[in-house]
Amino acid sequence: xxxxxxxxxxxxxxYGRNVQKMIDHIRELPSSEERTGAANIVINVxxxxxxxxKEQADYKHKLWDQLFTIAGNDLDVDCPFPRPVxxxxxxxxxxxMYSVNNIRFRHxxxxxxLMLKSAATMPDDANKEYFLNALASYMKMAHxxxxxxxxxxxxxxxxxxxxxxxxxxxxxxxxFAVHAEPFVPKPPKDNQKPQQRNYGQKNNNNNNNNNNNQNRKKYKK
Numbered sequence: 001x002x003x004x005x006x007x008x009x010x011x012x013x014x015y016g017r018n019v020q021k022m023i024d025h026i027r028e029l030p031s032s033e034e035r036t037g038a039a040n041i042v043i044n045v046x047x048x049x050x051x052x053x054k055e056q057a058d059y060k061h062k063l064w065d066q067l068f069t070i071a072g073n074d075l076d077v078d079c080p081f082p083r084p085v086x087x088x089x090x091x092x093x094x095x096x097m098y099s100v101n102n103i104r105f106r107h108x109x110x111x112x113x114l115m116l117k118s119a120a121t122m123p124d125d126a127n128k129e130y131f132l133n134a135l136a137s138y139m140k141m142a143h144x145x146x147x148x149x150x151x152x153x154x155x156x157x158x159x160x161x162x163x164x165x166x167x168x169x170x171x172x173x174x175x176f177a178v179h180a181e182p183f184v185p186k187p188p189k190d191n192q193k194p195q196q197r198n199y200g201q202k203n204n205n206n207n208n209n210n211n212n213n214q215n216r217k218k219y220k221k
Contacts, residue, residue, distance in 0.1 A: 008020070011069060011070045011072075012066055012069060012070050014049070014050060015046055015049055015050070015066075015070070016049070019042065019045060019046060019049070019070070020070055022038075022042050022045070023042060023067065023070050023071050023075070024071075025038070026038045026039055026042070026071075026075060026077070027071075027074070027075065027076075032076060032077070032078065035075070035076060035077045036077045036078045039067060039075070039077045039079075042067060043060070043063050043064065043067060046063050046066065046067065047059070047063060060080075060081070061081045064079055064080070064081050065081075065084045068083055068084055069084065073086050104162070104163060105159060105163070106146075107142050107143055107145070107146035107147065108139055108142055108143075108159070108163075109142075112135065112138070112139060112142075112163070113163045115135055116135065116160060116163045116164045116168060117163075117164060117165075117167075119131055119132055119135070119164070119168060120164050120167035120168055132160075132168065132170060132173070133173045133174055134176075135160075136156055136157070136160060136170065136173040136175075137173060137174070137175045137176045139156050139159065139160070140153070140156050140175060141176075143155070143156065153172060153173065156173070157169075157170050157171075157172070157173075
């Protein structure tokens with residue numbers, strides 16, 4: 001008995017071993033016309049075995065690519081589409097360049113450090129003062145967001161001096177009003193009890209209406 005472990009490995013398993021044997025047989029045909037005709041027959045068989053591929057617009061092109069993949073790109077036939085490039089001949093993608101920057105305070109991020117270095121080169125005027133005040137206020141908000149505890153202004157001022165390598169020394173800053181306001185959760189709404197329907201009253205009204213209708217019928221008689 002011949003086991004699958006001793007056979008040639010399937011290149012595209014969804015088409016089975018018989019398709020792979022038919023493609024191997026195409027190589028043995030003597031003329032190019034016979035090989036091309038046999039390849040078209042195998043393409044039709046592959047489309048029958050994989051009907052989902054016909055939902056794609058260029059399914060014929062993909063079937064021919066799979067045919068050459070199974071044949072190892074070693075098949076002398078007239079193909080109506082360009083032959084696929086073997087994986088060994090494909091250009092290797094460029095190696096991505098990863099950032100190797102060392103972030104001193106991750107809760108501030110790298111951009112805060114870059115902005116502080118840029119602010120160190122600004123002239124000493126009102127714009128620089130406004131910029132540093134806004135940046136210090138943002139740093140305090142970021143510190144509070146990641147550490148949950150309220151941080152004193154001295155910590156932010158020391159961090160600014162450290163991140164700017166001593167080029168920026170602030171004596172204080174004014175925190176934005178939206179950041180300085182303490183968070184006060186909204187009080188929960190009172191649970192409203194669902195209105196109870198008085199089904200008994202409704203049934204009594206229906207009974208009264210029925211009695212009135214019966215009395216009217218008696219008077220008519």
